[in-house]
Amino acid sequence: MKLELNIHENALKTLSHMPSWVTSERVQTLENESFLSGAALATLHLVLGRQDMPLTLLRARLALIAAEACVAFTGRLERAGDLRDAVHLLRPGDLPGPAGEVYLCWRRAVERPVSIKALHRALPMYPQDKIARWLDAGGRGGVCMPVARAAHVLEAVLTQSPRAETLGLILADAVLSQTLGWDYIVPLLASGLKRSDLRKQGDDLRLACHRAVTLCATEAVRTANNLAQRTARLHAVTPKMRAKGAYAALELFLNLDAVTPAALVSLNSDRAARRFCDRLVELGAIHELTGRDTFRLYGV
Amino acid sequence: MGSDLAKDRPKTDLDRELVDLPPALRWREWMRRVEAVLFASASPVSRKALTRIVGQAASVDLLVKDLSADLTDRPYEIAHVADAWIMRTRTAYAAVIRAAANVNVHALDLNEFDIAVLAAIAYHQPVTRDGLKDIFGKEINRDLIGRLHAQELIATGPRSPRRGAPYTFVTTEQFLVSFDLESLRDLPDREQLDDSGIVGKPMTQ
Numbered sequence: 463m464k465l466e467l468n469i470h471e472n473a474l475k476t477l478s479h480m481p482s483w484v485t486s487e488r489v490q491t492l493e494n495e496s497f498l499s500g501a502a503l504a505t506l507h508l509v510l511g512r513q514d515m516p517l518t519l520l521r522a523r524l525a526l527i528a529a530e531a532c533v534a535f536t537g538r539l540e541r542a543g544d545l546r547d548a549v550h551l552l553r554p555g556d557l558p559g560p561a562g563e564v565y566l567c568w569r570r571a572v573e574r575p576v577s578i579k580a581l582h583r584a585l586p587m588y589p590q591d592k593i594a595r596w597l598d599a600g601g602r603g604g605v606c607m608p609v610a611r612a613a614h615v616l617e618a619v620l621t622q623s624p625r626a627e628t629l630g631l632i633l634a635d636a637v638l639s640q641t642l643g644w645d646y647i648v649p650l651l652a653s654g655l656k657r658s659d660l661r662k663q664g665d666d667l668r669l670a671c672h673r674a675v676t677l678c679a680t681e682a683v684r685t686a687n688n689l690a691q692r693t694a695r696l697h698a699v700t701p702k703m704r705a706k707g708a709y710a711a712l713e714l715f716l717n718l719d720a721v722t723p724a725a726l727v728s729l730n731s732d733r734a735a736r737r738f739c740d741r742l743v744e745l746g747a748i749h750e751l752t753g754r755d756t757f758r759l760y761g762v
Numbered sequence: 763m764g765s766d767l768a769k770d771r772p773k774t775d776l777d778r779e780l781v782d783l784p785p786a787l788r789w790r791e792w793m794r795r796v797e798a799v800l801f802a803s804a805s806p807v808s809r810k811a812l813t814r815i816v817g818q819a820a821s822v823d824l825l826v827k828d829l830s831a832d833l834t835d836r837p838y839e840i841a842h843v844a845d846a847w848i849m850r851t852r853t854a855y856a857a858v859i860r861a862a863a864n865v866n867v868h869a870l871d872l873n874e875f876d877i878a879v880l881a882a883i884a885y886h887q888p889v890t891r892d893g894l895k896d897i898f899g900k901e902i903n904r905d906l907i908g909r910l911h912a913q914e915l916i917a918t919g920p921r922s923p924r925r926g927a928p929y930t931f932v933t934t935e936q937f938l939v940s941f942d943l944e945s946l947r948d949l950p951d952r953e954q955l956d957d958s959g960i961v962g963k964p965m966t967q
Contacts, residue, residue, distance in 0.1 A: 537951075562920055587844065756925070757927070
């Protein structure tokens with residue numbers, strides 16, 4: 463146990479952190495904000511490239527946060543916990559409801575490498591050619607101006623349909639990630655924007671997007687470090703989990719935002735799965751996420 | 763997503779591109795096709811279904827827009843619902859139609875309290891029967907829920923994380939069509955309800 467903690471502390475020191483001046487007080491000019499968002503994105507870029515980074519899990523978490531923001535934009539009261547419940551308690555043939563649907567869009571959006579086809583899969587209510595046209599609104603060009611391009615896409619979508627926040631933000635994030643050379647969407651806009659920002663246009667919207675990216679990237683770096691630390695813990699306790707099928711079960715925790723014991727089919731029984739989860743909680747490797755006694759959800 | 767007219771049908775040799783026709787006539791013919799399909803269908807027709815009957819490069823949106831412009835002085839119109847379209851009579855003619863025609867087949871069979879429960883589901887979805895009980899202060903009977911279900915205005919949503927994992931209820935696309943809403947956000951908000959005096963009145967049955 464002691465040895466593990468030491469490894470932990472060493473790992474902590476090498477973690478990349480966002481420089482504090484990125485989030486310092488400043489005059490909100492387009493120049494200032496775009497400089498800072500660039501700095502924030504560069505730091506995040508390094509963090510995402512780290513060997514020990516559970517990227518799938520990180521994207522899943524950020525997707526949940528983005529979905530929570532989008533649901534709030536539609537004037538609904540559901541929070542992250544409700545969204546998790548909605549998709550985990552959804553049975554085949556049932557409808558996810560308005561909030562659950564937003565979350566499903568985000569979940570699917572971050573699951574596959576960015577492509578028109580993958581985006582259409584995430585947003586099946588919009589045809590592929592329309593999605594392609596909106597993405598083109600970001601303009602073509604090299605690596606420069608990723609945030610400005612994202613803002614263009616967002617503006618194009620919201621001008622055409624002012625209530626399609628989820629669509630606009632997923633596509634804007636897609637363009638942002640693509641411009642930065644990332645294969646997958648890393649949600650970096652939704653939770654940094656305010657409802658009033660979505661009514662802005664041109665330079666005002668661009669400024670708001672820069673600010674949102676700086677905020678979200680800072681938060682993403684924090685979440686990433688946190689998750690890397692916890693998955694390191696999960697790896698460390700792996701040898702202690704000797705149940706048959708334990709490896710496959712641990713694999714799920716390393717990739718999914720939340721897991722129901724019933725999903726741990728490799729352990730062969732519900733009882734074994736519940737015991738497995740309890741043991742991991744005891745070892746400090748995962749948390750119970752709902753605070754309930756029944757219908758529990760576990761995650762890193 | 764609306765009705766998929768062409769689903770499960772054998773592939774026909776439909777001439778979609780109409781290369782023989784001059785461009786103007788081709789566009790006209792596509793518009794007529796869209797009109798015919800919308801006229802024949804009692805439920806919304808999805809964009810996907812419409813793209814199957816017109817040329818690959820033709821924009822369904824533009825066709826529908828042109829068609830709508832043609833219909834400006836007709837008593838019917840084309841409505842856009844959740845990325846699908848439906849042809850329907852204009853609301854101004856509702857009274858006339860009710861007075862003369864036998865339209866019961868399509869009319870919703872709902873009493874005042876059914877509507878109240880439906881509205882509660884729309885605003886509070888996903889909501890369980892217990893949740894509805896809390897709102898109305900009494901049991902909502904299964905027949906009522908069944909009636910709403912049978913008319914496809916509601917469907918089952920995610921289970922509620924409570925003992926017995928009860929179903930929740932959510933509204934459907936058919937609900938949006940029936941009440942002429944493009945999305946749930948077209949439901950009147952609290953302020954509008956206050957202004958119209960709907961809220962605050964005791965619930966009657």
